[in-house]
Each structure stands twice: as C-alpha cells, then as structure tokens.
Amino acid sequence: MLSQDELQQGVVGAKDIPGWMTETVAGRGGDGVEVAPRILDVSKWPRTSPAACQPLDRMTSLGSGYQYFAVVEQKVSPVSGDGPITEMALTSYRPAEAPKVIADLRTSIRTCSDFSQPRGGYEYTHPQVLADPKVGDEAIAYRLTQVVPSVDSNGDPDGGQPVDVPFHFVVVRSGATIVSFYTMTPPGGHGTTDVPVDVVKSQIAKLDQMPQHS
Template identity: 35%
Template sequence: MLGQRELEQAAVSQEDLPRRTFDALLDPISTDRSPVDPALCQAVADSVGLASWILPKARVKQVIGSAKGDHGGSMALASHTPADAARMIRQVRTAMGSCNAFKPAFGFTYEGVTALPDPKLGDESVSFRLLQVLSSEDEKPLKVPVTVVLVRVGATLATFQAANIRRDGQAVVPRDVVDEQLTKLANAAR
C-alpha cells in the first residue's frame, strides 16, 4: 500500500508526458461523499466525482490538460488496502447493473448511465459513460458526455474521467495518460 509521498511520486506528470499539463487539486484525505438519489447509484456518482467512499490512506487528484484532438480530463489515485480497492471496483460493477440516472444532493443531474466493455487494465477495471445534464430554468438542458475508467493496481485505485464540453461525440479518456499512469503505479508497487 502506497503512502502519500509514494503516491505523489507515482502520479503521472508533465515530465512523463511533455505535451500535457497536470495540475494538482488540493484535497484532504476524506471520503468527500455527496449523497445521491437513488442511493443505488452512489458508487457510480462517487466515481464520477473522483471521490473515495472508503477512506483512503493517501490520495492525489489532478486535472489533465488536453492535447491535440482530445478532451483532457481529470484523475485520482487513492491508496487503500487491497481488499478495499477490490471492493470498490465490485461496488461500481454492481451499481452499473441498476443505475440509469441520478441526482446528487448538490450539483447537476446525470442520465444515460451505460456500462462499457471492461478495458482489461491493471489487476481489474471497469468503465462507463453517462451524460451530465446542465440546465437552467430558461434554457434547453445541455447534455455533456462523460466517460469514467476505474483501474485497480494492487491496493491503488486509479480513476480517470473525461468530459466532452464540445459535445462533438463521446468523451474519451486520454489513453496516453492511462498507460503512463498504470506503468508508474506498477513500478511503484514493486
């Protein structure tokens, strides 16, 4: 299990991928959970929000700058016990079976929750897409495609998220970031 310093060193950076920027998000180590309706969507909602519903031992969050032809995104690395990291992946898979839409206590509604094929990354992984519904009283709702990929590498859960604010197709999580991050995590876990 990686500690805070080790997790920070294992996080992908501009040094690893010079054509991208990585900006740290300051975040205390907390569960930072926002309740949703229906509650059966909680694990999905927490994944979208880069939250850890099980208190992590260490965590790093970053905004990923876009590169030519993609949407960039954000990511979180959370260090857990191996059992908790595996349980979190299982909880997302279970929620995907019955979660179609949800409304957080604070924030925008999400709809069209759709499981994607297992990306077969790390020790285990799960991926899904959904639409974030941005609405105001006077305007037609704006639906922003969002894609989330969760990967367990040992006791670390890596969550990658991309939103396509241009709405010119599906949001795509940057594969170069995912590949480089998983390599660094595997090396750090040795």
C-alpha cells in the same frame, strides 16, 4: 497500501506522457506543485438517492464509499491546448476494500438508471458500461450523461431545454490503489470525448514500478 509520499512519487508528469501537461489539484502532482490534500471522512458525505446510484455519484468526484488514506489529484491536458482536460486521481485504500470500489461500480451501472446529486447537485442519467480496459489488476470503463439546466446570461434557469454533457470514466485498480480518470464533452460539442488511453497506460505502468503497489 501506498502512503501519500509514495503516491506522489508514482504519479505521472510531463516527462512520462509526452505531448501532455499536468496541473496539480491535490497532493504533489506531476508538475511538482504541492497542494495539501484533504483526507475527508467519507462516512459523513451525503447519501445519494437512489442508493444504487451512490458508487456512480461518488466517482463523479473521483471518490467512492470506502475510506481513503492518501490521494493525488491532477488535471491532464494536451500541450497543444487543442483538446479536453482529463481529471485524474490516485487514491490509496485498504487492500481488502480497493477491489470493492470496482465491484460496486459494476453493480451500480447495472442497477442505476439516473440520479440527482445531494444538496442541489447535477442530475446524471444513462450509465453505459463499455469494454473493460486491459490494464492494471482490473479496470472498468463507462459513460455517464450529466444533465445541465438551460440558463440565461445571468446564470438563472430560463426554462429552455436542458443540455446533455457526456462523461467518459476509466477506473483502474493497481494493488490497493484506485486510479480514476474522467473527461467530458463540452456543452454544445459533437460526439463524445474519451479519456486518453496513452495517459492511462503510462500512469499504471509507472505505478506498477513502485516497490509497494499492492
């Protein structure tokens, strides 16, 4: 199980992913900026209904139902500025529990059709499993659609047709570390936007070089 410092050494920066830049959200990301991470007690997080959808719901925040012990989160975007932002996180779990994060996502995709996030969060629907990425010890990729209510210029619901926002997730296990990514197609955009494969492969390759990545 990697420590906070080890995760921070193993996260990619601009030198590892040419053509991309990073922005730290939590921990010390690839840009060298440090933002104190908050290690929250996941047992106190609100429960999703239906329960079968909870793993998918937790992953919308790059988390899971298992307690984590270290985390680095950052945004990755093209240097050119032409393209969507990818959110990514490296999260350290107990070795016996990290595989359960992937297994629970697989089950959730099969058994969950749609859900509303607790406490007035977004609605999500149409989980769709994709071909497993060939990276890390195991990995899963899937799509999930966020349903955004139509609002007026003041941000208040206006009764119009909701807008579907497609998300693409890639979640990889490397030892006891879960590396998760998602990107979204902006509202009104066309087609779908995918997590960049080169960023995923570069991140897992760097993590695998860590002396204790199991």
